Amino acid sequence: xxxxxxxxxxxxxxxxxxxxxxxxxxxxxxxxxxxxxxxxxxxxxxxxxxxxxxxxxxxxxxxxxxxxxxxxxxxxxxxxxxxxxxxxxxxxxxxxxxxxxxxxxxxxxxxxxxxxxxxxxxxxxxxx
Numbered sequence: 001x002x003x004x005x006x007x008x009x010x011x012x013x014x015x016x017x018x019x020x021x022x023x024x025x026x027x028x029x030x031x032x033x034x035x036x037x038x039x040x041x042x043x044x045x046x047x048x049x050x051x052x053x054x055x056x057x058x059x060x061x062x063x064x065x066x067x068x069x070x071x072x073x074x075x076x077x078x079x080x081x082x083x084x085x086x087x088x089x090x091x092x093x094x095x096x097x098x099x100x101x102x103x104x105x106x107x108x109x110x111x112x113x114x115x116x117x118x119x120x121x122x123x124x125x126x127x128x
Contacts, residue, residue: 041070049079056085060092068093072101080110087113091120094127 040062043055056074059067067089074086087105090098098120105117 041067044070044074049082052077052079052082053085056082056089060085060089063089063092065093065095068095068098072098075101075105080108080113083108083110083113084116087116087120091116091123094124096124099124 040055040059043051046052046055052074056071059071071086071090071093075083075090077083077086083105087102090102102117102121102124106114106121108114108117
């Protein structure tokens with residue numbers, strides 16, 4: 001099943017399809033770090049923007065703090081929706097270690113990216 005989820009990510013399948021397999025793998029006892037590292041973090045490097053967007057949606061749903069360095073890197077993606085989704089996901093995780101990266105995003109040209117950075121910074125401030 002691990003090969004199936006990796007091939008889904010590589011082939012550019014939807015967030016829902018990848019998410020379903022992640023849930024199945026978790027039910028079979030696979031460790032979350034394995035799933036994140038093997039599949040989702042790798043999918044953030046995919047050349048297809050839609051794959052990177054869907055991957056961020058899955059990471060947002062999972063909400064695992066080990067994703068923070070990858071989400072911070074996604075804040076520098078060339079696609080503004082990828083950057084906005086990364087900012088949102090960092091807010092959902094709520095770890096104060098993301099404040100510096102989110103702060104730099106406040107200077108983004110894209111208004112949606114800036115809005116999600118502001119929302120995420122507020123969420124982190126109220127969580128602390």
